Amino acid sequence: MSYTRPAKRAWRLRRKQLGLCVDCRNRAEARRAKCRPCLTKGDEYRRLHPRAEYAAKYRDGHQDTNRVYQREYRAAHSSELRAWRRANKDRLNTHTNNRRALRNSLGNDLTREQWSAIKAVYRHCCAYCHRKAPLTQDHVIPLSKGGATTASNIVPACKPCNSAKRDREAPTLPPVRLLV
Ligand SMILES: [Zn+2]
Numbered sequence: 286m287s288y289t290r291p292a293k294r295a296w297r298l299r300r301k302q303l304g305l306c307v308d309c310r311n312r313a314e315a316r317r318a319k320c321r322p323c324l325t326k327g328d329e330y331r332r333l334h335p336r337a338e339y340a341a342k343y344r345d346g347h348q349d350t351n352r353v354y355q356r357e358y359r360a361a362h363s364s365e366l367r368a369w370r371r372a373n374k375d376r377l378n379t380h381t382n383n384r385r386a387l388r389n390s391l392g393n394d395l396t397r398e399q400w401s402a403i404k405a406v407y408r409h410c411c412a413y414c415h416r417k418a419p420l421t422q423d424h425v426i427p428l429s430k431g432g433a434t435t436a437s438n439i440v441p442a443c444k445p446c447n448s449a450k451r452d453r454e455a456p457t458l459p460p461v462r463l464l465v
Pocket residue numbers: 306307308309310311319320321322323324
């Protein structure tokens with residue numbers, strides 16, 4: 286999480302709203318904060334200064350810090366975030382549609398009955414934290430790694446656990462072999 290001074294942040298936002306590159310004022314790429322040359326410059330910089338590994342290590346050590354920070358940020362900016370979602374409906378829809386397309390292309394034969402049966406096997410508790418909570422369908426092998434939406438690849442997860450896992454695989458997980 287990098288900190289940007291409020292004044293600088295406001296200035297970058299202004300540029301972005303005007304569709305100008307936040308670095309050099311030239312016309313920015315569609316839906317990007319920077320123009321093509323500045324984007325390339327950034328790519329080049331990152332290539333020469335490979336921090337990805339360091340950043341990943343940092344994130345692993347600071348997951349809770351980040352989560353707390355994010356929760357506080359969301360609480361403090363809830364109306365702005367709501368406004369952003371309202372203004373970017375098409376973007377969010379694209380995300381949802383892409384995900385649905387991916388889901389269908391990988392196989393999606395989970396029936397409502399199977400989902401009920403899976404939840405019953407787990408006694409209507411989250412497969413990760415074992416708490417009783419509203420349950421979501423969690424892919425044991427994530428969609429991003431080619432996991433299908435099929436009974437043997439779905440476990441119930443509460444929302445916090447589902448989003449905590451994100452695209453990582455959870456090998457410690459006991460996916461129940463279903464008899465449905
Ligand atoms: Zn630029």
